[in-house]
Structures are given as C-alpha cells and as structure tokens.
Amino acid sequence: MPLGKQKIAPCLWFDTQAEDAARFYVSVFDNSKILAVTRYGAEGFEIHGKKAGEVMTVEFELEGQKFVALNGGPQFKFDEAISFQIFCESQEEVDAFWRKLSDGGEEGPCGWLKDRFGLSWQVVPVVLLKMLSDSDAQKVARVTKAFMQMKKFDIAGLERAFEGR
Structure with a gap:
C-alpha cells in the first residue's frame, strides 16, 4: 500500500x-x-x-x-514526549526487542528505552496490561509497585507480584 x-x-x-x-x-x-x-x-x-x-x-x-x-538537519532532537509501544506476548519477545533496540542506546525505567538514534520505545508485555485492568485493587497495587522498580519488564516477577507471592 x-x-x-x-x-x-x-x-x-x-x-x-x-x-x-x-x-x-x-x-x-x-x-x-x-x-x-x-x-x-x-x-x-x-x-x-x-x-x-x-x-x-x-x-x-x-x-x-x-x-x-x-x-531535516540538527535543529530537532527526539525526547520522551513521544515513544512507540511494542506489545509483547512472551518474555522471549520482551528480551529480544529490549536487546536489539537498547544496543547503542540507553535503558530507562518501567520498560522504556532509547535506541541508538535517541528514539524512545516502551517494550510492554501484554499480560501487564491485563493485570493493570484487574478489578482487584490490591493486585493492581502490587504489580504497579513491582513494575515501577524494573527497567526491562520481567513477566515472572510481575506475575509473582500480581498473585501476592
């Protein structure tokens, strides 16, 4: 197209x-x-x-x-006000995108990174979105506390927090 x-x-x-x-x-x-x-x-x-x-x-x-x-020239630079989200189905997918896109760039908090060109990306496991929309406020609070301490998301760690383990 x-x-x-x-x-x-x-x-x-x-x-x-x-x-x-x-x-x-x-x-x-x-x-x-x-x-x-x-x-x-x-x-x-x-x-x-x-x-x-x-x-x-x-x-x-x-x-x-x-x-x-x-x-276009050097007048403008990327910043975190714009980022692209990548929705991942597995830890392997999270790991692969994180490794490739952060190579030569920099890791940030909560699933954010900048690539070697300065463009911001969010590498997000789909399961996290499901957890954050759960009706149990305690589960949501636990998983939020856990992900706020992560750089690259760890799905097993998110699941443990969600389940209260």
Missing part, C-alpha cells in the same frame, strides 16, 4: 541518519521493509542546505505501520 493510502504516518526527524535508522528498524521487526527513498535536488538548497543526491526521506513499514524518516 503506498504511503498516501494510510491516513496518518509518523514522520521521524533525523539530522542525517534517516536511512541508517530506517534500515535498523526494519532489521529489528519482522514483516518490515523499506518502501521508498527520496533524495534532495538542487532546488531549495538555500533553505535545506543539503547537497543534491543526499537522502531526503525514507518511507518504511514496521509490522504494517508506515513511517517516514526525514533528514
């Missing part, structure tokens, strides 16, 4: 690393691919300052979600 067929697509602003970032993200997620690469031309140089032929945008898809990576 061409990008224009998807109503909304995140545009990620990079200085010069759009193509490297897109290739990295495509390597992390299954069912992912680079869709198109556009390049700067001579027109607009006085505004964008990029040499003709340099990568301007990379359209890519991760698990059916389309993205655009833009080489």
